[in-house]
Amino acid sequence: MTKIGNLQLLVCDDCGKVQYPDREICADCLGGTLTRKTIDNGGELLSWTRLHASLEPMFQQALPWLIASVRLSSGPVVVAHWVGAEPTMGQAVQVVMVDDPQDRKVLVALDADADEKAAGQLFVADGGSA
Amino acid sequence: MSQDYSGVALLAPTTVGYQRYSDHGAAWFIGRCVADLLAGAGVAKDELDGLAVSSMTLAPDSAVSLTEHFGLTTRWLEHVPMGGAAAVVSLRRAARAIQAGDARVIACVAGDTNRKGGFRDAIENFSVFSRQAVYPYGAAGPNVVFALITRAYMAEFGATREDFGRICIAQRENASHNPVALLRDPLDMQTYLDARPIAEPVHLFDCVLPCAGAEGFLVTSVERARSLDVPFVEILAVDERHNAFPEDPVQLRGGWAMFRDELYAAAGLGPGDMNFVQAYDDYPVIALQQLEDLGFCDKGAGPEFVRHTELTCTGGGLPLNTCGGQLSAGQAGFAGGHLGTVEAIRQLTGQVLGQQVPDASVGIVSGYGMVNYDRCLCSAAAILRRADS
Ligand SMILES: [Zn+2]
Numbered sequence: 001m002t003k004i005g006n007l008q009l010l011v012c013d014d015c016g017k018v019q020y021p022d023r024e025i026c027a028d029c030l031g032g033t034l035t036r037k038t039i040d041n042g043g044e045l046l047s048w049t050r051l052h053a054s055l056e057p058m059f060q061q062a063l064p065w066l067i068a069s070v071r072l073s074s075g076p077v078v079v080a081h082w083v084g085a086e087p088t089m090g091q092a093v094q095v096v097m098v099d100d101p102q103d104r105k106v107l108v109a110l111d112a113d114a115d116e117k118a119a120g121q122l123f124v125a126d127g128g129s130a
Numbered sequence: 131m132s133q134d135y136s137g138v139a140l141l142a143p144t145t146v147g148y149q150r151y152s153d154h155g156a157a158w159f160i161g162r163c164v165a166d167l168l169a170g171a172g173v174a175k176d177e178l179d180g181l182a183v184s185s186m187t188l189a190p191d192s193a194v195s196l197t198e199h200f201g202l203t204t205r206w207l208e209h210v211p212m213g214g215a216a217a218v219v220s221l222r223r224a225a226r227a228i229q230a231g232d233a234r235v236i237a238c239v240a241g242d243t244n245r246k247g248g249f250r251d252a253i254e255n256f257s258v259f260s261r262q263a264v265y266p267y268g269a270a271g272p273n274v275v276f277a278l279i280t281r282a283y284m285a286e287f288g289a290t291r292e293d294f295g296r297i298c299i300a301q302r303e304n305a306s307h308n309p310v311a312l313l314r315d316p317l318d319m320q321t322y323l324d325a326r327p328i329a330e331p332v333h334l335f336d337c338v339l340p341c342a343g344a345e346g347f348l349v350t351s352v353e354r355a356r357s358l359d360v361p362f363v364e365i366l367a368v369d370e371r372h373n374a375f376p377e378d379p380v381q382l383r384g385g386w387a388m389f390r391d392e393l394y395a396a397a398g399l400g401p402g403d404m405n406f407v408q409a410y411d412d413y414p415v416i417a418l419q420q421l422e423d424l425g426f427c428d429k430g431a432g433p434e435f436v437r438h439t440e441l442t443c444t445g446g447g448l449p450l451n452t453c454g455g456q457l458s459a460g461q462a463g464f465a466g467g468h469l470g471t472v473e474a475i476r477q478l479t480g481q482v483l484g485q486q487v488p489d490a491s492v493g494i495v496s497g498y499g500m501v502n503y504d505r506c507l508c509s510a511a512a513i514l515r516r517a518d519s
Contacts, residue, residue, distance in 0.1 A: 021263035021503055027376075046380050047285075049277035050330040055250045056269035067267050067329075069278045069504065071379045077504060079267050079274070089285050104266050 002120045005097040005105070007041035009076070010034040020076035041095045042112065043070040046077065048087045058101060068109045070095055080107035083118045087111075098122065134396070135365035138225040139355035139517065140347055142171040143475040145483065147343025148312055148460045152243045154342070156188040159241035159465070161200055163344035171348050172358055173235055180206035180236030180349075182224055184216035184464040186252060187242045206233035213499030214410040214467035215370065215508035216240055217345075221471065222368045222512070224349035234350060241344030242463025249340055259503040270329060272501050273337065276413040277329035279505070282380040283415050284331060287430040291331060293437065294414035295322040297450065298335050298457055300441035301411070305454025307443070308484030312339055312460040335457070336413055343462030345472045352517070361479035363514045366492070367396035370510035384416075385509030386423035386496060394425065397513040401425040404513075405490040406449040406477060408470030410498035411457050416506075417450065420496050424511060443485040452477055453484050470495045471512070478516040491516045 010019045014031035018039055025032055048068040054060050066082035070093055080095055087093075092112035096119050100106045108119040144167035146159055160183060168175055181204050183193035193209040196202070206227050210216040220238040227233045253271035255261055260271075268274050283289055299322060305311035317335060325334035355362040369392065371385030394400050401424065409420040418432040426448060427435040440447030453459055453473045456466045474495040476482045487493075496511035 021259040023259075047278040047282040049274060049281065049332070050327070051268045051270055051274065051277075052327045052329065053273065054269045055253060055271070059269050065268050067274055067278075069380070077379055079264055079278070079504060081267060089281075100266060102266075106266050 002098045002123060004116050004120050006038040007095050007097055007107070008036050008038050011037045011039065018072070018074040018076055020078055039074045040072070043072040043093050043095060045087050045089060045091045045093050045109070046071050047089070048082060068093070070109050078107050080109040081122055083108055083110045083122055084114055135225045135229070135368060137352050138228050138365055139350055139352045139362040140221060140365065140475050140514065141350070141355055141358070141360050141362040141479070142167040142348040143472040143479070143481055144170055144346045145310060145343070145472060146241065147341065147462055148310055149342045150244070150312065150339070151246055152342035153245070154243055156185045156241055156243050157191065157196060157199055159243060159342060159344035160185065160188070160196060160239050163239045163241055163346040164200060164237050167237060167346050167348055171360055173348065175202070178202060178235050178237055179204050180224065180227060180233035182208040182210055182220040182236060182238045184210045184212065184220065184240035184467065185242050186213070186463045187248065204233070206236060212467070212508045213464050214412065214506070215497035215499035215510040216464055217468040217471035218368060218495065218497040218510035218512050219370055219508070221349060221365065222370065222510070225365055225368070228349055228351055234354065236349040237346060238349060238468070239344060239346035240465040240468040242342060242465055244340050244342040244463070257502045260501065263503060272412065273329040273332060275501050275504055276415065277332045279381055280331050280413065280415040283382055283419070286382060287433060289418070289433040291323060291333070292319065293418070293433040294336055295319050296436045297411070297414040297417050297441065298322055301451045301455045302458045303442045304452050304485060305458030308453045308459065310483055311454040311458050312341055313454070313458045332413065338412055338456040338461035338466065341460035341462050343460065343465050345462070345465045345468035347472055347475055355517070361481070362517050363475050363478045364517050366399065366513040366515050367393045368510070368512035369393050370508070373507050374509060381505035382419065383429065384419055384423050384498060386420060386511055390423060390425050390511070393511060393513060399492065399513065403492060404448070404494045406452055406474070406487050406493040408451055408474045408493065408495040410467065410470060410496060411451055411455040412461070412466070412498070414457070416498055420498070424494060424496060443487050449487045452487055467497055467499055470497070474514050478514055
């Protein structure tokens with residue numbers, strides 16, 4: 001079980017727009033000061049894939065692996081691991097953050113009504129994506 | 131209205147390779163391509179005073195390093211790290227240099243090697259954004275990005291796997307006549323559909339085969355081309371856009387949709403006048419989007435279009451990727467972006483490696499490159515015409 005973290009992304013100090021992927025310059029106003037903040041973690045599922053081939057052993061051992069893209073209510077599009085049954089296009093989702101086995105903070109998307117604790121099982125053996 | 135591109139000639143379409151793997155470096159493929167295209171045009175090495183290079187495996191070297199490596203002294207030099215859009219971007223810049231008199235003979239070359247194991251590093255470190263926000267999600271690089279785009283396109287416009295299959299099968303038929311294509315065996319729909327999944331809905335035959343190779347052509351003045359007495363092509367129109375439609379949540383259209391009306395107007399021609407299309411085909415969904423965004427059918431009508439249009443060289447419809455495209459010839463790194471332009475010049479000058487499109491006098495080539503995060507950022511297109519027609 002991995003600790004579940006709030007969705008924290010960079011927000012522009014000057015214009016308040018949420019930015020993703022992480023960057024040094026705001027794409028809206030070119031502001032140069034961005035601060036990581038907890039933001040609303042709701043969104044809409046844009047697309048998804050079931051992956052069958054990977055370049056890394058960590059995923060190769062766990063294939064197939066579900067991945068989703070989500071448009072957050074705060075604006076940005078994120079690519080995220082998916083936890084749960086096969087997703088449906090357009091469904092309401094929530095996005096949380098966990099540490100992956102390489103200590104990277106990664107995004108996990110799951111159904112809006114699912115228990116977010118499920119995201120903590122993603123990188124536990126046999127508890128991950130299907 | 132921009133100045134036209136008259137007085138500029140494209141010639142000496144040149145291909146080096148293709149090999150699945152190579153122990154040579156990118157410089158070898160680029161250098162052999164320069165040698166072959168000079169020989170093909172009958173131009174002495176000393177006359178070459180411009181060079182535009184595109185490569186993903188040349189680092190830490192660049193076009194600068196190659197001048198010393200190849201013993202060239204140039205007065206015009208471009209490094210164009212724009213992947214699938216680099217050929218069209220290079221020819222556009224080179225054309226302006228020729229018109230302005232900044233250079234007399236320019237070689238536009240893309241080349242890459244493919245060493246065993248080299249692919250993983252290239253994928254992981256393709257961009258700062260992808261290293262952070264795509265690679266950790268499955269470690270599969272562009273397959274994930276284009277699977278997401280493909281599924282969204284299918285949901286939005288009713289495309290089926292068979293529609294993508296029609297593109298792959300037609301291009302394989304085109305490749306079957308091209309001796310340098312790596313994949314030449316006939317492909318039928320059942321084999322296409324039965325292929326193993328890579329990143330659903332993307333399956334094996336929707337993916338390009340990474341390989342080593344180079345593609346290049348020369349740009350000079352029409353006057354010099356005539357004196358060389360080699361067949362050449364002229365540029366009727368060319369344009370490019372970068373980071374087009376950033377507000378679209380999923381890339382279901384490319385920058386071509388922003389400039390295609392101006393492009394055709396500048397050429398004085400319409401989509402119906404094109405004898406072929408060379409469309410960037412890293413995945414068939416992108417080729418399909420180009421058919422729409424370049425005006426061959428309405429947005430979203432691509433699936434219906436390919437159900438009713440013959441895409442082979444001699445089918446009488448709209449020949450697409452007439453040498454087989456990257457999906458069948460192989461993707462020699464960034465040379466994959468030059469493949470379509472080189473093939474367009476071949477078709478328009480009667481120098482094909484494979485099958486000739488009958489009576490080809492004008493065609494369109496489009497480029498698409500550089501997946502930085504969740505989409506490719508560069509799109510470009512050129513309308514080319516056989517000279518003296
Ligand atoms: Zn800002």
